[in-house]
Amino acid sequence: MNILNKKIELLKKIALRFNDANITWALGASMLLYFKKITIEFHDIDLMIANEDVESVQKILSEMGEIQPPNPNSKYKTKSFMEFIIDSIDVDVMAGFSIVSDGKVHDCSLHKEQIVEWMTLENTKIPLQSPILWCEYYRLMGRKEKVDVIESALANN
Template sequence: MAKAEQKIELLKDIAHRFNEAHIMWALGASMLLYFKGITSEFHDIDLMISTADVQRVRTILSKMGEIQPPNPDPKYQTKAFMEFVIDNIDVDVMAGFSILSNGELFDCSLQESQIVENILLETELIPLQSPLLWCKYYRLMGRTEKVKMIEQALANR
């Protein structure tokens, strides 16, 4: 498994390409929590993008690595889910992210207003969604450990 530093280097490379192409995107899930000091580990890179940018993102990331065959999960009704392996690192890309919870479909698509912060990694801006928003998403997914971790971290601030 790639080290955190390798994943961060890859994120910077992706950020450079996305920002240069004016892609609307944000970092989400565990890597977001890592940068916010809520968790000390993350396994992959989860990127939220606008549905308008799906084809351009597919083109950009296909030049960097290999797209994986679709492996749909019925819990998610995401409009476009793409998984890439780049430098032995999993990169998941979601556009029109939707979660099916208790028989109800929740639209969790990236909205520009959800980009609450940008962090600078060397020369690259990384747009972030809020940990509170991801707490809501994890609750809808039934990921109670993640919900507790985020709530505890936010309560201690």
């Protein structure tokens, strides 16, 4: 199985566990853009979760893989950022996602109404955030190349 398929299989396993535990979550960042056919690659799995689900998510993912030591970045003031290695794949989990831009902290926490659609992978439901929302997040992060790719893809739809 190639690495791309391995990542998708892992997403399905995580989704089953999260959905069974009634976790409020959504797929974000590059893997979201991949499934929306905006980008052709992604490196890790980025999951946005509700603040109240941090403990449950940490327990579930710790059973599946290994949590990594914290690696803080001053560009973010995220309430809870957890990085796991599961089946040799990097899984980043964010609750209370916040981006520091121009000296201001922008709260980018997941809210249920930000789950704009559900994608199904072999009977497993995957909640998705909007590429437009992620375009704004990337703009706040100063990731111009991502903003350009998303804007170009959305303009062509």
